[in-house]
Amino acid sequence: MANLVLSRLAQAVPSLLGVTIIAFVLLQLSGDPTQLLLPMEASEEVRADFRRAYGLDRPIPVQYAHYLLRLLQGDFGQSFAHRRPAMEVVLERLPATLELSAAALLIAVLIAIPTGVISAVKRNSIYDHLSMGLVLLGQSIPTFWLGMLMILVFAVGLHALPVSGRGSFAQLVLPSVTLAMWLLALVARLTRSGMLEVLSQDYIRTARAKGLAEVVVTTRHAVRNALVPIVTVVGLQAGGLLGGAVMTEAVFAWPGVGTLVLESILKRDYPVVLAALILVATAFVLINLLVDLLYGYLDPRVRVGRRG
Amino acid sequence: MQAAVEQEPRVRGGYLTVRRLARVRTGWFGAALVGLMIAVALAAPLVAPYGFNEMSLENRLKPPEWLKGGTSTHLLGTDPLGRDMLSRVIWAARTSLGIAGISMLVAMVFGVMMGLLSGYYGGRLDILVMRLADIQLSFPYLLLAIAVMALLKPSLVNLILVLALRSWVVYARTVRSSVLVVNQREFVEAATALGASDRRIITRHLMPNVIAPIIVISSFQLAELIIAESSLSFLGLGVQPPMPSWGAMLSQGREYLTSAWWLGVFPGIAIILTVLGINLFGDALRDALDPRLKV
Numbered sequence: 001m002a003n004l005v006l007s008r009l010a011q012a013v014p015s016l017l018g019v020t021i022i023a024f025v026l027l028q029l030s031g032d033p034t035q036l037l038l039p040m041e042a043s044e045e046v047r048a049d050f051r052r053a054y055g056l057d058r059p060i061p062v063q064y065a066h067y068l069l070r071l072l073q074g075d076f077g078q079s080f081a082h083r084r085p086a087m088e089v090v091l092e093r094l095p096a097t098l099e100l101s102a103a104a105l106l107i108a109v110l111i112a113i114p115t116g117v118i119s120a121v122k123r124n125s126i127y128d129h130l131s132m133g134l135v136l137l138g139q140s141i142p143t144f145w146l147g148m149l150m151i152l153v154f155a156v157g158l159h160a161l162p163v164s165g166r167g168s169f170a171q172l173v174l175p176s177v178t179l180a181m182w183l184l185a186l187v188a189r190l191t192r193s194g195m196l197e198v199l200s201q202d203y204i205r206t207a208r209a210k211g212l213a214e215v216v217v218t219t220r221h222a223v224r225n226a227l228v229p230i231v232t233v234v235g236l237q238a239g240g241l242l243g244g245a246v247m248t249e250a251v252f253a254w255p256g257v258g259t260l261v262l263e264s265i266l267k268r269d270y271p272v273v274l275a276a277l278i279l280v281a282t283a284f285v286l287i288n289l290l291v292d293l294l295y296g297y298l299d300p301r302v303r304v305g306r307r308g
Numbered sequence: 309m310q311a312a313v314e315q316e317p318r319v320r321g322g323y324l325t326v327r328r329l330a331r332v333r334t335g336w337f338g339a340a341l342v343g344l345m346i347a348v349a350l351a352a353p354l355v356a357p358y359g360f361n362e363m364s365l366e367n368r369l370k371p372p373e374w375l376k377g378g379t380s381t382h383l384l385g386t387d388p389l390g391r392d393m394l395s396r397v398i399w400a401a402r403t404s405l406g407i408a409g410i411s412m413l414v415a416m417v418f419g420v421m422m423g424l425l426s427g428y429y430g431g432r433l434d435i436l437v438m439r440l441a442d443i444q445l446s447f448p449y450l451l452l453a454i455a456v457m458a459l460l461k462p463s464l465v466n467l468i469l470v471l472a473l474r475s476w477v478v479y480a481r482t483v484r485s486s487v488l489v490v491n492q493r494e495f496v497e498a499a500t501a502l503g504a505s506d507r508r509i510i511t512r513h514l515m516p517n518v519i520a521p522i523i524v525i526s527s528f529q530l531a532e533l534i535i536a537e538s539s540l541s542f543l544g545l546g547v548q549p550p551m552p553s554w555g556a557m558l559s560q561g562r563e564y565l566t567s568a569w570w571l572g573v574f575p576g577i578a579i580i581l582t583v584l585g586i587n588l589f590g591d592a593l594r595d596a597l598d599p600r601l602k603v
Contacts, residue, residue: 243450
C-alpha cells in the first residue's frame, strides 16, 4: 500500500508541472501585458520600464522558472480588478462552488444508485425501460439549458423557488438539481451495467443456492461488489462536475469560482482566471490520486495487480 | 495449408451490422433524428423561410404562431431584432453540426494517428503521447476550454481546435490499447515474418481492427462536442454573432426568459433532439459492432 501511495504521488508530479506549463503558455498567448495594463497613451519608455520591472524582458524559459518559483511560494499574481492577490480572490469564491458540487454529488448518488440497482434487478421491466429512457434523456440535455428550463418552470411559472443567488436553502435547490442531473444519469447507467455483470457471477448463484433471501443476495453480495468501480467513475467525473458547475453557476448567478472566472474574463483579469485554473486542476489531480488510492483500498486485487 | 495460422479476423461484414442495427428500434429512431437534422442543416437555404440575419423591426418578439399575438408568417416567433426563430434554428443546425463534425474529424485523424504510432512503436514516443494525454486530462475540460478561448481570440479556427482538444485523447487512448492487443496476434507476427513494412502492417493489419471502436467513439464524441460547442457559445466564447448557433441563441434567450420564453426553449429542443438521436444511434451501433465495447 505504501508503494502504491508513493508511485501514485510520483505520477501526479508531471501532471501538476504540465498544469503550470499550460497556464504559463496561456498567459504568454494572452497578449502584451503592457497593452492591457498601461494606459493607451503610455510611452514606449514607460512600457520598457514596466517590462523590466516585471521581468518581462527576460528569455521565456527564465520567465517560466520565475513563474514556477512564485507559484511554489503561493504567489499567483495580483488581480488587476480587485488589486489583491489573485488566489485570495479565488479562494473566497471556492466555498460556494464546493457547496454546490457537494449538494449535486449527494443528490446524484442518492438517486442514481437505487435507480440503477432496481433497473438491473428488474431487467427489461417497464421500470427498467422507463428509467433508462429518462437517463438517456438526462445525458442528452446540456446542463445550462436544463437550468433555464428549471427557472422557467419553477421560478417563472410556479413562483415556487428563487431564480438566483446564494444564501438560503431554497436558493440551493434549483442549481444543485440542475448540476446533479448529468452525473445522476451517468451513475445510474453504470450502476445498472455493473449490477448486471455482478449478478451473473458464480458467487451470486452460490448465495442463492444457499437459500438466502433475494434481498440479502442483492444488497449484501451484489451491490457491494458492483459499487467498487463506480467509486472510480464518480471520482473521475470530478472534472466534469466542475465544468458543469461553471455552466450552472452562470445560469443561476451562483457566486462561485465559475462565475468569478467568467467575470474575470470580461474584465481581462487574467491572473484570476489562471489562479482559478491552476487551483481547480490541482484539486482535480489530487482527487484522482485519492480515488486511485481508495480503489486500491476497496479492491485488494488492484494492489497486487499493479506493480508498485 | 494455412490451417495452422490463425485466420485474420475480417472486420464484421456491413450486411451483418446493418441487420443487427435494424433489430434495435431505438437505434432507427436515433438514426432518423440525426438524419433529419443533417438534412435540415444541408438544405438550410431551401427550407428556412428567412435568412438568419433578416431583421424586421415591426415584428420584434412575436410569440409562436399558436399563441395570442403570433403570426403564421413566423411559426416559432421572432427574436428582439425581429428575426424569424424557425429560420435561425435551421441555420444554426448548419453551424452547430458543422463545427462539431469538423472538430470531431480533426480529433479523429490526429488521435487515431497518435494512437497507432504510440501503440505500434512504443518507447519514447509512447511515453510522450500518453504523458500529454494525462496532462490534458488533469484539467477539467470545460474550464480549460473557457480559459483558452478567453485568452486567444474566439475565432472559428480556435473554436474547432479547442473542441478537437476534447476528443483526440479518447481516440488516442482507445486505439493505442487496441493496437497493443492486436499486435500480439499471430497474423501480425506472420506479416512481420513475411517481411511486410511497418507502414503495410499499420494500414493493412492494425487499422481494420480498430475501425469498430473508432466508429462507436465518433458517435459519442459528436454528441459531446455539440454540447461543448453550445456551452462555449452560450458563454459568448464560441460562435460569434451574427452567425447563429444553438448555444449563442440560448444565451440571448436567457436574457428574455421571463418575457419571451420561446427564445430560450426552441434552440434547446434542437440541441437535445440532435444529441439524443446521436446517443440512441451510438448505443445501437455499439451493440451491433461490438457488444463488449465499453465506451
